[in-house]
Structure formats: structure tokens, C-alpha cells
Amino acid sequence: MHKNAAGHTRNQIIRQVEENEESVSDYKSYVPVGDAVKKLHEWKKDGVEILYLTSRKKQEEIIQIQDVLKKHNFPEGQLLFCRKDEEYRDVAERVMPDVLVEDDCESIGGIDEMTITHIMPEIKKKVRSVPVKEFGGIDHLSDKIFEL
Secondary structure, three states, X not given: OOHHXXXXXXXXXXXXXXXXXXXXXXXXHOOOOOOHHHHHHHHHHOXXXXXXXXXXXXXXXXXXXXXXXXXXXXOOOEEEEOOOOOOHHHXXXXXXXXXXXXXXXXXXXXXXXXXXXHOOHHHHOOOEEEEEOOOOOOOOOOOXXXXX
């Protein structure tokens, strides 16, 4: 999340996004939500391959997100992004994740904006969707991803 979201409630953070608070577009200064890094390391211990998906499309911004992942010690994993003329669903259909953890996109329109909503039905049946509240983090999810 953007750095100025730290210490604020979900509702305040969503309002910051809606009002385009200055740090929202400062991708290089992003910080993890809660104990996300710790949770992802727990999943990695179970042998999970972690793939990250960013909304960023410009090469410079993608590099900034990669740097944030490294800076905050996120576990190793490929950073995916939408190629030209792709949407999130295209990326998800291409990589076919077993589990897709994504936020509920509350600040940008809700379920209609979620990746899982747009995945082809025959593929969607094979993907375990785990929606979380936007800016609510993943701390509450099981340390054992196989229990999701």
C-alpha cells in the first residue's frame, strides 16, 4: 500500500486512494500491509510458488514494485504484469494459479473489478479464489495455504 496509508483505518486509506493522495502514485515508497511478508514466508515454507501481480504497466513502475518487494524482504516470486492489450484475467488465465488471493477492489468498483470475476468459467472452476478486504491484509488467513 502507499506509504501514507500506514497507521490509518481501511476507510481512511480507501478515501486517500479515491482522493488520489500524493503517495498513492509514489510506487517506490510502498509498504506491506500488516504482516503480509511474514505470511507469505510461511506459505513459501510449504513449497508454494508465489506469483505477484501488479497493476503497473510502465517498465519504470514495474521496476519500482520489484524494488519494494526486495526492500521489504518479500519471498522470492515472479512479478507479473499485464502486457500490451492484456487485462488481469488474461494474466491469470495464462499462469493458471491454483489459488488466487486478491483484494475486493472496494475503492475502484468492487467485485466487478476483481480478476476472478472475469476469468473464463472453465478456468475459474480450477482456481481457488480467496478474496480479502482491500487494505485489510492477509494476516487473518491460515499460515497453511493448503487450508484456504
